[in-house]
Amino acid sequence: MNHKIRMEILNRFRRRDTYSSNTDLCVNSNFELLISTVLSTRSRNSLVNLVTEDLYRTANNANKMIFLGSKKIKKIIEKIGLSRVKSKNILNICQILIQKYKGNVPNTRKSLECLPGVGRKVSNVVLNIGFGYSTIAVDTHVFRVCNRTGFAISNSYLKLEKYLLSIVPIRFRRRFHYLFFLHGKVICTYKNPSCLCCFISDLCEYKNKNMTINS
Incomplete structure (x- = not known):
């Protein structure tokens, strides 16, 4: 061509x-964007939106997610494939965000791809939608x-x-x-x-x- x-x-x-949006994931912050994009790996966005409606009602930031705990996270997202692995990744992501970035989502590819469950596609989505980069x-x-x-x-x-x-x-x-x-x-x-x-x-x-x- x-x-x-x-x-x-x-x-x-x-x-x-x-x-009016850059994504069909239902998110209200870069934190929710990161978590939803991680959850969307090998899962439909419509299903992700269904489970995150409950998840974010309880825990919409890193501190609240850690307080919720891996078992409760897994129970909420169990309709999504690889829920056991993803729930652990989410908890580990939140711990790193608090320890290294004061609970905020980093805005560099290198930092994002050091997070559990975050590969190139996820980092590109977060950089593009969350931070306005032309990825x-x-x-x-x-x-x-x-x-x-x-x-x-x-x-x-x-x-x-x-x-x-x-x-x-x-x-x-x-x-x-x-x-x-x-x-x-x-x-x-x-x-x-x-x-x-x-x-x-x-x-x-x-x-x-x-x-x-x-x-």
Whole structure:
């Protein structure tokens, strides 16, 4: 795919960007953003929102989360996959935040990725949404949309991220992850993508387009 087509795709996404948020996670602080993003690993955001509504009602900062304890955290988030591991990670994250950062979420990649359960995708999301950095998080939806459409092709999440940073102009980067994430979640789905109602279908290089109406 050439630069001209990529720019047209980015501009179409921008023209359709009427969302008031940068995430569909229900969060009210950088602390909640960090915890919810950790919980969303291998879990649907809708399910994360369901359990964190109860979790944050009781514990919406590091001190309260530690007071709640690992067992109670696990019970609240048990509907989410890997709840035992994630509850321990959350508790350890909170202890580190208090010990090193006065309970605040750090704003550097190095500091974030030293936290248990925080990898590159999570750190990119927190830096982008929480601190306004022009990072591009690559999750399963972004990875699929980029490769399927031909916008950017790679067999590695990290290589794709680095390639995207080299081809996506900085003015588009802050919204890139969220818009491509939503497109993959709603339109360019894993099975039976809705190519008929896709606003970039004419620019997409996917050969097996689904031009039927999905029920």
